Amino acid sequence: MVKRPCERLGTVLTRYLLTVSVRQQALRLWEREQPGEAERLALRGATGRYYRLVRRYRCSTSKFGIGQVAGSNCTPLGWHRIARKIGGGWPVGTVFKSRQPVGFTWKGMPGAAIATRILWLEGLEPGFNRGGDVDTFRRYIYIHGTGDEPTLGRPASHGCIHLAADDLIPLYERLPVGTLVWIGEW
Template sequence: MQSLNPVRIEISIQTQSLSVYQSNKPIVQYPISSAAKGVGQQKNSNQTPVGRHLIRAKIGDDQPMNAVFVGRRPTGEIYRPELAQTFPQRDWILSRILWLSGCERGLNRLGQVDSMQRYIYIHGTPDSEPMGLPCSHGCIRMRNEDVIALFDQVSVGTAVDIKP
């Protein structure tokens, strides 16, 4: 697939959606799931940070759909319900990871509010997890097919605005 090189990504917590814009025109929208505990910047809050971010790293381009990641590294496992029963407490990070870095000092960058140090990602999640409802531990969850499509459309440095 040819890269679209979007100007920016906008994530709306209110509508639980992620939109890709090119030349200030929306070109695609995906349902997402943000944090169950709402929005917030503090380290260990399990909340989704708001404000201007950028994609710091893209991880998993050579992995199959439903590949399992722990610590940003593929485990070699492929997610399936039986695996979920074996590890019921895991926060499943699947298929692809877009690691976010905050751009606004004191809001989402540095100190106790640093999105990158909080390991805030856009990532795939099991198909059994709902979209359109806040259910994550702070990250932005997407359907696996959607996060793979998004991954192929963006590059490191793409702007990401997370709006309450």
């Protein structure tokens, strides 16, 4: 499942893999391991390695459903990678506007749409989530914190993937730019 898309898209397997289930409103962190390790996902890499489930997180995807087109406010499907990381070193709850800290923290205020850290996604599938009016990166689709954490576990965003600050910060610190991300309907 991972090797073929990587070959087709001209990218390489990464140490970590994020998967996002729109139906389950869950984000999973996987790490490459040798065969025989616990909780293997049936994802074979080019070297015969497997991905091992590290952790499952509650998330929120779009309240408008799934879709690729700019202006739809939908969560895009398919293969992506983390293109940029924004917010390292800022206090937990820092509010961002246009990817810049605005000088205050959300402290539980639901109006803080983008908070704590940003993992900016780039689509890898030309014509599906990359290029033209379906370009995930130009749609500003992120994995980011939210000021409305009680909505986690149900669709609530305008296309992005929301996580709790306590979950996002360790992911931000662990995952390098280039980490593969699969967003699916299951």
